Amino acid sequence: MNEAVKLTLKDFTSDQEVRWCPGCGDYAILKCMQRTLPSLTSEKEKTVFVSGIGCSSRFPYYMNTYGFHTIHGRAPSVATGLKLSNPDLDVWVITGDGDGLSIGGNHMMHVLRRNVDLNILLFNNEIYGLTKGQYSPTSNVGTRSPSTPQGSLDASLNPCAFALGAGARFIARTVDTDQKHMPTVFTRAKEHVGASFVEIFQNCIVYNDGVFEDFTNKKEAADRQLHAIHGEPLIFGKERNKGLVLNTKTLTLDLVTIGENGITEGDILVHDETNPTLAQMLIKLSGEGMPMVLGVIYCDPAESYEKIVHQQQENVTAQKGKGDLNALMRAGRTWEVA
Amino acid sequence: MDFENLESVVIRFAGDSGDGMQLTGSQFTISTALAGHELATFPDFPAEIRAPQGTTFGVSAFQINFGSSHVSTPGDEPDVLVCMNPAALKTNLKLLRPGGMVVVDTGAFNKRNIQKAGYDSNPLETDLLAEYQTLELDITALTMESVKEFGLGNKEAVRSKNMWTLGLMLWMFGRDRGPITTWLEKKFANKPEIAEANIAALNAGHIYGETAELSSDLKKYHIQPAKQEKGTYRTVTGSEAMAWGLAAAGQLSGLDVMLGSYPITPASPVLHQLSNMKEYGVTTFQAEDEIAAICAAIGASFGGALAVTSSSGPGIALKGEAIGLAISAELPLVVVNSQRGGPSTGLPTKTEQSDLYQAVYGRNGDAPMPVIASSTPGDCFYVAIEAARLSLKYMTPVMLLTDGFIANAAEPWKLPDINQLAPIEVNFAGSNDLDEDGNFNPFKRDMETLARVWAKPGTPGLEHRIGGLEKGFDNGHISYDGDNHQKMTNIRRDKVNNIANDIPEQDLLAGSEDDDVLVIGWGSTRGAIEQAVSRARQQGLKVAHAHLRYINPLPRNLANMVAKFKRVLVPEMNDGQLMTLLRDKLLLDATSLSKVEGQPFKIREILEAIERECAAAGDSQ
Incomplete structure (x- = not known):
């Protein structure tokens, strides 16, 4: 076997002209992926990007790997079939809030509960970009759009809460512009065996510009984001003095300041990414001064679907022997006509 | 009644959904096949899983036609109708041929059941059955008596009455009880008392037939085994043959088979069959919906597998966009459509051929795909292989049309040798x-x-x-x-x-291009058309029969062929879809014979249409 040649960003860049709007958050995600993959694999022929329909779903065309731009909402299903047919492939699903949670919400639920070994990146920009700006299932109530000129009325969906509810075993969040944080999340997602669900806050510069500004703007990010790391206290803030503690009376998380009211670092809740109850609280954290929790919020691996499917197939074959169709067809009651 | 002058006999078992009529029919079928007869069956059951007992919509029936001459349909009219309750009589009596025999379980004709069936009074006490030969037996009581020694509860005991009835019918037609006894022992291996009770009931029914008191009513009937081509045979349903054909295509092409499917009547048996064939390199995926099912198959096709999705009309409609993707991405995929009555949910358990437009035209954009159709249960095996061959060779999805009748019906089938089939090059x-x-x-x-x-x-x-x-x-x-x-x-x-x-040129199953009338059929109407054409030709009518396996594209010689005939008749179980397609593709002015009553064509219906066409052809001379 040849020495594995170290791949570079260039190896993962296709010859297609990238056609997103100038300033779109998708560029940053694409670059990050092209930059990160060389450290994750030496076999780009085993990497496949599968997408649905929407701005984000153009992604596969720009990756110099195998790729399949399918139909609206159905990427998880196509990817499931692909992974079943060839479990050796490293399959990434690229989807958005409309593609993955509206028209494809059913498939997203089932791909997560089945725990197919896929890396699912959901670019959440809280708007329909490709169809020119209608509100999406993750849009805030009151979003004014061409289809909701007086403001949207229906409650919005929290993608990570949806994933947790569907039985996902890996849930993470990151931000398109954070080129330091995003690679760590991609790496963990790829390493995780089973369905990895990653929500990427992605800015749509044309139809929903600045919707995540309150926690992504560089000046305030440190005070507004909490990067959860397994085994470390849930601390954030420019001065690393804010943290979360469990209020045992209300079963909620309270925001505290280290050094105030006798709080020390030792009082801060330590992140346990295998704890679904904690994950639920971190995902739905809200209220005055509460940060947006990013990073790997939940990770509790279980056997992946395609693996157990093939195991069952092997067990049956071992038990019954390799199938002989002639024998099968003659196994019932037969008779001879002379 | 004198069965002995008949070449074939049609029996219809009808009873409540809970009476076990499908089991009775299928066991009778196996026994009949083992006796070396040609046969065709028609399971006719309600859409409800457990409809309220005794109601007309809860009636389940199983019809079998068997005989020594060529049998290719389940028969127009039953010669013998077995009715396990008043509702079965109410819904099935009209099917019985005049002078036919009705066997009724008088034990089920109580006031409540009679009312539920919609009769004002006990029909057995009226002249309703005057034109038929009737055999009124209290099967319920006779069954109870026969299983008394096993100490079963009333409910359990009565459940054996289908076996009692089967025993009687086996006697009537000289069938062997052995295979059924073996089957019962195996089926109830964990409940030996149930197995014994059922066997006792079966034997009791048989013995009942042998007793002298009945000899004046019942004449034990014996028909000669059919003359069949040399080889090894078994009975096969369309679903079995379809699953085996798909697995065979996998072996012939050297590819793993991946089925993405979602349960739907009457297509689910294909999913069930293939799910139990893991050791043949078959992976099945029961998806969350029809769209996911086909998309997973498309994903597997992208990955290099022989991909299949299987559904019925409503499911195929949901798959439409994804079929377009496979057409556009030019990926191989076999789409099996077991058609049922439509539109919408329609008649899920009744057969129809009304998805032909959907198969040929039903997608957005200019989205052509090959469409082929199976015409008998055994044919499904070969059509499945052909669908896979075309799909893999031309990198295209292929629609394979079958229907609920073919899927559930059984026929004796000469077994192929997989080693003799042509490999599929990939x-x-x-x-x-x-x-x-x-x-x-x-x-x-x-x-x-x-x-x-x-x-x-x-x-x-x-x-x-x-x-x-x-x-x-x-x-x-x-x-x-x-x-x-x-x-x-x-x-x-x-x-x-x-x-x-x-693809092969279209051939004529009967007649020649010198005839006046051509009957063109497709799919499961084959048997009925064959019989009708055969009878018409015996009458001296100049009629030929072409049966299409290839719907899109049509065989290259079809245009020339149809031009040789004065009239073309297209019988189909829809509102004239093939007729319209032929007009579209061949500018052919054909006569449609349409039937959408949820039942297969009767030979007589087609024969009468042929007679009309022949008369019209004569007039045009």
Whole structure:
């Protein structure tokens, strides 16, 4: 076997002209992926990007790997079939809030509960970009759009809460512009065996510009984001003095300041990414001064679907022997006509 | 009644859904096949899983036609009708041929059941059955008596009455009880007392037939075994043959089979069969819905598997967009449609051929795909292999039309030898498919078949992207160019049309081009048309029969063939869809014989239409 040649960003860049709007958050995600993959694999022929329909779903065309731009909402299903047919492939699903949670919400639920070994990146920009700006299932109530000129009325969906509810075993969040944080999340997602669900806050510069500004703007990010790391206290803030503690009376998380009211670092809740109850609280954290929790919020691996499917197939074959169709067809009651 | 002058006999078992009529019928079928008869069956059951007991909509029936001469339909009219309750009599009596025999369980004709069936008074006490030969037996009581020693509860004991009835019918037609006894012992291996009770009931029914008191009513009937082609036979249902054919196609092509499916009547048996064939390299995926089912199959096809999705009309409608994706991405895929009555939910358990338009025309854009149809249960095996062959050779989805009747019906089938079947050639793309600059065009074509190359993910150097957007002819990249779209549309059309050169010419099953009238059929109407044409020819009528396996494209000689006839008759179980298609493709002025009553054609119905056409052809001379 040849020495594995170290791949570079260039190896993962296709010859297609990238056609997103100038300033779109998708560029940053694409670059990050092209930059990160060389450290994750030496076999780009085993990497496949599968997408649905929407701005984000153009992604596969720009990756110099195998790729399949399918139909609206159905990427998880196509990817499931692909992974079943060839479990050796490293399959990434690229989807958005409309593609993955509206028209494809059913498939997203089932791909997560089945725990197919896929890396699912959901670019959440809280708007329909490709169809020119209608509100999406993750849009805030009151979003004014061409289809909701007086403001949207229906409650919005929290993608990570949806994933947790569907039985996902890996849930993470990151931000398109954070080129330091995003690679760590991609790496963990790829390493995780089973369905990895990653929500990427992605800015749509044309139809929903600045919707995540309150926690992504560089000046305030440190005070507004909490990067959860397994085994470390849930601390954030420019001065690393804010943290979360469990209020045992209300079963909620309270925001505290280290050094105030006798709080020390030792009082801060330590992140346990295998704890679904904690994950639920971190995902739905809200209220005055509460940060947006990013990073790997939940990770509790279980056997992946395609693996157990093939195991069952092997067990049956071992038990019954390799199938002989002639024998099968003659196994019932037969008779001879002379 | 004198059965002995008949070449074949039609028996219809009818009772409440809970009476076990399908089991009774299928066991009678096996016994009949083992006796060496030709046979055809028609399970006719309600859509409700457990309809309220005793109601007319809860009636389940099983019809079998068997005999020594050519049997290819379940029979027009039963000669013997077995009715396990008043509702069964109410719904089935009209089917019985005049002078036929009715066997009724008088034990089930209580006031409550009679009312539920919608009779004002006990029909057995009226002259309703005057024109028939009746055999009124208190089967319920006789069964209870026969299983008394096993100490079963009343409910359990009465459940054996189907076996009692089966025992009687086995006696009547000289059938062997052995296979059924063996089957009962196996089925109730964990409940030996139930097995014994059922066997006792079976024997009691048989013995009842042997007793002298009945001899004046019942004449034990013996028919000669049919003359069949030499070989090994078994009975097979369309679903079994379909599953085996798909698995065979996998072995013939050297590919793993991947079925993506979602449960739907009457297509689910294919999913069940294939799910139990893991050791044959078959993977089945029960998806969350019809769309996911086909999309998973498409994903597997992209990955290099022999991909299949199976459904019925409503499910195929949901799959429409994804079929378009497979057409656009030019990926092989077999789409099996077990048709049922429509539109919408329609008549889920009743048979129909009304998805022909959907198969040929039912997608957005110019989206042609090959459509082929199976015509008998055993034919499903070969049609499945043919669908896979065309799909893999031409890199296209193929629609395989079958229907609920074929799926559930059984026929004796001469077993094929898998080793004698032609292999299906599959060549995955490799480094020799790169152009001189080392680039790979996933839409590089074989200019003879117009099929594109198939590159499996995992192959170094062939990394490529495909999708539903229009592709550039020269490089496979996204293209919005109008001239290119015209070119690609033409190619997709020509690719499918060219298949006409790769399929057999249409032949005539009966008659010749010198005849006046041509009957063109497709799918499960084959048996009824064959019989009707045969009878018409015996009457001296100049009629021929062509039965289409290939719907799109049509056989290349069909246009010339139809031009030789004065009149063309198209019987089909829809509102004239093939007739319209033939008009579209061949500018043919054909007569439609349409039937959508949820029941297969009767031979007589087609025969009468042939007589009308022949008369019209005579007038036009």
